[in-house]
Amino acid sequence: MMSSDGGSTVMIEKEFPKTEKKKTRFDVIIIGAGPAGYTAGIYCSRARHDTLILSGILPGGQLVNTTEVENYPGFENGIMGPDLMITMRKQTERMGTTIIDDEVIDVDFRHKPFKILTSSEEYECRAVIIATGATPRKLGLAGEQTFGGKGVSYCATCDGPFFRNQEIVVVGGGDSAIEEATFLTKFASKVHLVHRKEQLRASKVMQERAFSNQKIQFHWNSAVTDIIGEQKVQTAVLSDIKSGQKTNLPVGGIFVAIGHEPNTKIFVNSIELDENGYIKLKDHTKTNIPGVFAAGDVHDHRYRQAITAAGFGCMAAIDVDKYLTENKS
Known part of the structure; x- marks a missing residue:
């Protein structure tokens, strides 16, 4: 930079901060x-x-x-x-x-x-x-976000022991859903398996195991369409796919097992x-x-x-x- 003082001109050096190159x-x-x-x-x-x-x-x-x-x-x-x-x-x-x-x-x-x-x-x-x-694939319900970790789960092995002696819902009809439902009968008083169709997609062996388990109740042609509760899950709203009829099911937890x-x-x-x-x-x-x-x-x-x-x-x-x-x- 040039500066004038009393007729004399001097060069003033200006220091610029050095920028450190980002490591990549x-x-x-x-x-x-x-x-x-x-x-x-x-x-x-x-x-x-x-x-x-x-x-x-x-x-x-x-x-x-x-x-x-x-x-x-x-x-x-x-x-x-x-x-x-x-x-x-x-x-x-x-x-x-x-x-x-x-x-x-x-x-x-x-x-x-x-x-x-x-x-x-x-x-x-x-x-x-x-x-x-x-x-995890989700149902797309607002209640999933509201009650995530407060009754809504995607892993029976992780969270099953928290639901001892409670009625719970498992959503799905494949091997994963049947496996989760069967596992959860170790803790729950009853497991409601909710499936959108009239028959399961699970393997024959898995189906036989589930049908023979008295703790599992099947809800065919049904879907969970709402989740209700205050501090935690209290009710699963089931809708009949064909008739549209709604049923309020009092439960302590909902396990989504659709992949x-x-x-x-x-x-x-x-x-x-x-x-x-x-x-x-x-x-x-x-x-x-x-x-x-x-x-x-x-x-x-x-x-x-x-x-x-x-x-x-x-x-x-x-x-x-x-x-x-x-x-x-």
């Missing part, structure tokens, strides 16, 4: 931040790999919408789902994992390094762990999926693309538990460590 290259990028993603982050960082977790807009997975979790080891008196996810996140960050709350919108696994595009940045990495989970949608839409043209959209795995956690791994409900349509998702996260991280060790470039 990592050894490992983990897509998803539920139990699988956080556990994978812990193990990858402990193995001294520069690790990034892209958590998405709502980090924490399904447990963020869960109230009390009493079947995750290490918590004698149980723990609230959101609190468990916050604890996992803090532990993962303490291990040195970078966590960015941004949503992945596209990936390129055709060449190395892999490219991961979010809504605001493009990242590169040598290995990827997909831990995007799965989303899950794996969160794999952005990977459709990048990796191999099965007919239901779940990631196909080869040799434990490996996908069909070398260097791309998967962990948790995004491939596991059988167990769907926080503890099994965490276990798969551990397995994927160990497999990534072996892959990176063997592929230095």
